[in-house]
Amino acid sequence: MSFKTLSSDLARHMPKLRGKMQDNFSLDRITWFRVGGPAQLLFQPADEADLAYFLSSLPGDIPVLPIGLGSNLLVRDGGIEGVVIRLGRGFNDIAILNETDIRVGTAAPDVRVAGAAAEAGISGLSFYRGIPGSIGGAVKMNAGAHGTETCEILKFCQAVNRQGEIVTLPVEELGYSYRHSNIPDDLIVTSAVYQGAEGDSATIRQEMQEVADYRETVQPVKSRTGGSTFKNPPGESAWKLIDEAGCRGINIGKARVSELHCNFLINEGDARAGDLENLGEHVRMKVRENSGILLEWEIKRLGIPENGPGGRRVHPE
Ligand SMILES: Cc1cc2nc3c(=O)[nH]c(=O)nc-3n(C[C@H](O)[C@H](O)[C@H](O)COP(=O)(O)OP(=O)(O)OC[C@H]3O[C@@H](n4cnc5c(N)ncnc54)[C@H](O)[C@@H]3O)c2cc1C
Known part of the structure; x- marks a missing residue:
C-alpha cells in the first residue's frame, strides 16, 4: 500500500x-x-x-x-x-525557570523531563519516570500514573494551529479529564510549562527509582505494546474485567493479551495492526457479555484499515 x-x-x-x-x-x-x-x-x-x-x-x-x-x-x-x-531536535529543550517551574519542548521524553526536574530539586514530576512517551503525547492524553495526572502540574502550553498561528493555551482551557483533553487532533503542541514544588533532589530520585522498579514487576515494559489498551471504567479496573471475562493470555495470531498485565496487548512478532485491533474488539465483546460493561479504547487507533471501506477513515473516534 x-x-x-x-x-x-x-x-x-x-x-x-x-x-x-x-x-x-x-x-x-x-x-x-x-x-x-x-x-x-x-x-x-x-x-x-x-x-x-x-x-x-x-x-x-x-x-x-x-x-x-x-x-x-x-x-x-x-x-x-x-x-x-x-517533532524532534528543535523541540526538546528543557529550561528551569525558577525553584518550581520548568519549560520543556514537547519532543522531550517524559523520562528525561522527570530527570531534569529531579536534578533541579523540583518535585511533582517523578511519575513521568514510568511513562515512555514524549511531553506532546502526555499533554494531549493527560498522561498520569501513581496518583498524579499531567493536568495537575501543567500551567500552560504553546501550540501551532492548522493555520500556522502560534497560540498559548492555559491548562483551564484544555478540557482535561481522565486520559482526555479537548486539544484538537490537528493542533501541534510545541512546548509546555509545568509547576512543581520545591523538593530535595535525592528524595525525588529515590521516588523515581521506586516508580521504575514497580513498573518492571507489573507491566510488560520491554514488549511491543501500546500501554493500557482500555480506560478504567468509573469505579472499576479494566484489567480485572478482562481477567474475569477469561481473556488473559488469549491471542489472534501473534497479537496476544499480556499474561503479566491483561489490559496490555502485545505484538509477539509479526502481528498486523488488524490482528491487534480485532483482538481488542474481541476482548471488549467478551467483557460486555460477562459484566455488561463496554470498555472504551485508551489507545489511539489511527488511519485506514488494510481493506477499509473506501480508505477514508483517518480519525475513527
Ligand atoms: C509500556 C507502556 C506503559 C505506559 N504507561 C502509561 C501510564 O502509566 N500512564 C499513561 O498515562 N500512559 C501510559 N502509557 C501510554 C503512553 O505512554 C502515553 O499516553 C504517552 O503520553 C503517549 O506519548 P507519545 O509521545 O508516545 O504519544 P503518541 O503515542 O505518539 O500519541 C498519542 C496522542 O498524542 C498526540 N500527540 C503526540 N504528540 C503531540 C503533539 N506534539 N501535539 C499534539 N498532540 C500530540 C497524538 O496525536 C496522539 O493522539 C504507556 C505506554 C506503554 C507502551
Missing part, C-alpha cells in the same frame, strides 16, 4: 522550508507496537517557526496529525492519509 507522493509539489510552494519531508514513511518503524502502514508524508520541522511556515502554506484539504513517540498508538495497516508531523 502506498499513497500519491506529496513532497515535491509541497517543496515547490514552500521554498523557505528547512524541515525534512518523507513520502510514504512506514510508521511501523516508530510505533511501540511496531505495526502500522505508511504516513502519506512524514514532516519533521526544524523548529517552531518552520512548523508555522509549513502549516500556513499547506493546502487546507490535506489533513494533519501530530505523533510523539508512538507509545499510545495503533496505526492501522493501510496507513495515514495526509501529513503526519513528528
